[in-house]
Amino acid sequence: MVEKVLEVPEVSCNHCINAIEGAVGALGGVESVKVNLDRKDVTVNYNDEALQLANIVAAIEGEGYGVGPAANQVHQIGEKPSQ
Numbered sequence: 001m002v003e004k005v006l007e008v009p010e011v012s013c014n015h016c017i018n019a020i021e022g023a024v025g026a027l028g029g030v031e032s033v034k035v036n037l038d039r040k041d042v043t044v045n046y047n048d049e050a051l052q053l054a055n056i057v058a059a060i061e062g063e064g065y066g067v068g069p070a071a072n073q074v075h076q077i078g079e080k081p082s083q
Contacts, residue, residue, distance in 0.1 A: 001031060002048040005041050007068025008060060012037070016065065023059040027051055 011020065017035040020042055024033040029050030034043045044056055057067045 001045055003043065003045045004053060004056070005043050006057070006060065007040065008035070008042050008065050009040050009068060010065045011035055011040050011042075019063040020060055020065060023063050024056055027055060027059055030056075 008016075008020065011017070017037065020035050021033050024030055024042065024044060027046075029047040031045040031047070032043075033045075035041075036043070042060065046056065060067050
């Protein structure tokens with residue numbers, strides 16, 4: 001199980017929370033998802049053998065919300081960072 005915190009700067013209301021938590025929570029392999037309005041982020045606990053971070057990011061983006069650059073830098077799980 002892996003926990004990732006993703007920056008979602010556009011999150012601002014209960015509709016945002018419901019949309020993001022619903023979309024991400026529906027993905028197979030997600031154990032829990034929690035949106036924090038104050039920090040403008042999403043914490044996701046998931047099985048990284050069943051689901052890739054890129055799928056989670058795509059689900060959030062599919063609801064119309066951008067994901068911060070820190071999360072986008074780790075789309076390729078397991079690869080060494082480029083130098």
